[in-house]
Amino acid sequence: MRIVQIIDSLNPGGAERMAINYANALAQRIEFSGLISTRTEGILSNQIESKVCYLFLNKKKRIDFFAISRLRKYLKKNRVDIIHAHSSSFFIAVLVKFTMPKIKIVWHDHYGTRVRETKKENRVLVFLSIFFYSIFAVNHELIEWSKKNMKCSRVIFIPNFTRFPKIVKQETNLKGNDGKRIVILANLKNPKNHILILKAFCELKLNEMGWSLHLIGKDYYDIYSDILKNFIKSNSLADHIFLYGEKNDIRYILSQSTIGVLTSTQEGFPVTLLEYGLENLAVVSTNVGYCSIIIKNEFTGLLFNPFSEFEIKEQLLKVVEDDSARMKMGNNLGQLIDEKYSEKKVIEQIILAYNKK
Template sequence: MRIVQIIDSLEAGGAERMAVNYANALAKKISFSGLITTRKEGALRGQIDSKVSYLFLKKKKVIDFQSVFRLRNYIKKNKIDIIHAHSSSFFIAVLVKLTLPRIKIIWHDHYGTRSKETKEKNKVLILLSAFFSSIFVVNLQLEEWNTKNMNCSKVIFIPNFTTSGHAHEKVTTLKGIPNKRIIFLANLKKPKNHILILKAFFDLKLNESEWTLHLIGRDYGDDYSDLLKNFIKSYSLENYIHLYGERNDIKYILSQASIGVLASTEEGFPVTLLEYGLENLAVVSTNVGYCSSVIKDGFTGLLFDPFSDDEVKSQLRNLVDNEALREMLGYNLKQSILEHYSEEITIKKLISAYKITY
C-alpha cells in the first residue's frame, strides 16, 4: 500500500499529532508513507520521521488550483493509492479526486463536537462525503453521527494512540516544587475549559500548600487567553499558575509533573490523556467524548462533569491529598495504555481498515 496523510497544519493539536503519528508508524509497515500539510507548518514539523515523504503545499485560499495540481503531481509521481485526509483537509482531497478518479479518499473525523451538530452546519462535508471510500472516527458518538448523516457506508472506529518515542530536546524547566506540579496540556481555546481548573485551583487554595499549575499550549492572544490571564492577576496567582505557550519538548515537560488535567466540555479522543499516561501521571479528566473509555474512574484516573465546579474540586482534592493514590492511578493508566492504545495494536487495526478500502 502507498498512503499519504493530509492535514491542514502542523500546529500542536490532537488531529495534527495523529496525522504525524500515523505517517511515522506506517513508514515501518507499508511500501510508501507520506505526509502533506496544506496551509501551515508548525511545531510538529520536527517530529516527522526521516522515512516519511513530506510535502508542504503552501495553500493560500479555499480553492487554490496551484496547490491542487501540486498535490496531484505528488500523488501521480509517488503512485499513491489512498489519501488519508484528516479533519478539514477533505476539501482539497476531493478536488484532487475530481482530476484523478482512481484515487481513494479516507476521511478521518477527529472533531468531538460534531456529534452534537446539525446536518445543516455540515452540509458541504455531507455533500462531498459521496467521494469518500471510508470514514474513520475517534469515538463512538462520532461513529453514530457519521453513519446516520454521511453519504458513505463504511464508518470505522479507530482509536488514537501515542508512542513513548524519544525524549527529543529538554528545554522547558517547569517552575515550582517537584512532586507538587499540575500540568494542563491543551491549546488556549474553546472548548478546553481552562478557567474551570483555574477556579478550582484558587478555591482549593492549592497555592497555600505550594502546589503549582502549568498551562502548556498555544496562546492565541484573544479574549479566551485574556480571561485566564486576568483571573491569574486578579487573585495574585502569578507565582503559582504559569503559562508557557506552545512547546516541543512535551515528554520532558510531563516528566516534571505529578498530576495531569483535562477539562474540555467537548472532546473526540484526546491524545493528551495517552501522553499523560505514558509519563505515569495521575489524571483528573473530563468525562466527555472518549475520555471515560480511556479513564476508568477510580482505577486509571478520576473523572468529573466539566459543568460541575464541585466535582472537579472534589476529584482534584482527592489527588492532591493522596500521594499513594496518585502513584496507583499513574501506574494503572500507563499499563492500560500500553495494553489498549499502543502503536503496534492501533496500526494493525488501521492497516486492516485500509485493506477494506484498498
C-alpha cells in the same frame, strides 16, 4: 500499500499529532508513507521522521489550483493509493480526486464537537462524503453521527494512540516544586475550558499547599486568553500558575509533572490522556467524548462533569491529598494504555481498515 496523510497545519493539536503519528508509524510497515501539510507548517514539523515523504503545499485560498496541481504531481510521482485526510483537509483531497478518480479517500474525524452539530452545519462535508472510500472516527458518538448523516456507508472506529518523537531537545523547565506540579496540555481556546481548573486551584488554595499549575498550549492572545490571565492576576497567583505557550518537548514537560488535568466541555479521543498515561501521571479528567472509556474507574483516574466546579474540586483534592492513590492511578493508566492503545495495536487495526471492502 502507498498512503499519504493530509492535514491543514502542523501546529500542536490532537488531529495534527495523529497525522504525524500515523505517517511515522506506517513508514516502518508499508511500502510508502507520506505526509502533507496544506496551509501552514508549525513546530510539529520537526517530529516528522526521515522515512516519511513530506510536502508543504502552502495553500493560499479555499480553491487554490497551484496547490491542487502540486498535490496531484506528488500523488502521481509517489504512486499513492490512499489519501488519509484528517479533519477539514477532506476538501482538497476531493478536489484532486476529480482529476485522479481511482485514488481512495479515507476521511478521519477527530472533532468531538461535531456530535452537537447538524447536517446543515456540515453541508459541504456531507455533500462531498459521497467521494469517500471510508470514514474513520475516534469515538462511538462520532461513528453514530457519520452513519446518520454522511453519504459513505463504510464507517469504522479507530482509537488514537501516541508516540513521543525520538529526539526532541529538552528545553522547557517547569517552575514550582518537584512532586507538586499540575499540568494541562491544551491550546488556549474553547472548548478546552481552562477557567475551570484555574478556579478549582484557587478555591482549594493549592498554592498554600506548595502546588503549582502549568498551562501548556498555544496562546491566541484573544478574549479567552485575557480571561485566564486576568483571573491569575486578580487572585495574585502569578507565582503559582504559569503559561508556557506551545511547546514541542512534551515528554520532558510531563516527566517533571505530577498530575495531568483535562477540562474540555467537548472531546473526541484526547491524545493528551494517552500522553499523561505514558508518563504515569495521575489524571483528573472531564467525562466527555472517549474520556470515560479510557478512564473507567478510580483505579486509572478520576472523572468529573466539566460544568461542575464542585466535582472537579472534589476529584482534584483526592489526588492532591493521597500520594499512594496518586501513584497507583498513574501506574494503572500507563499499563492500560500500553495494553489497549499502543502504537502496534492501533496500526494493525488501521491497516486492516484501509483494506476493508
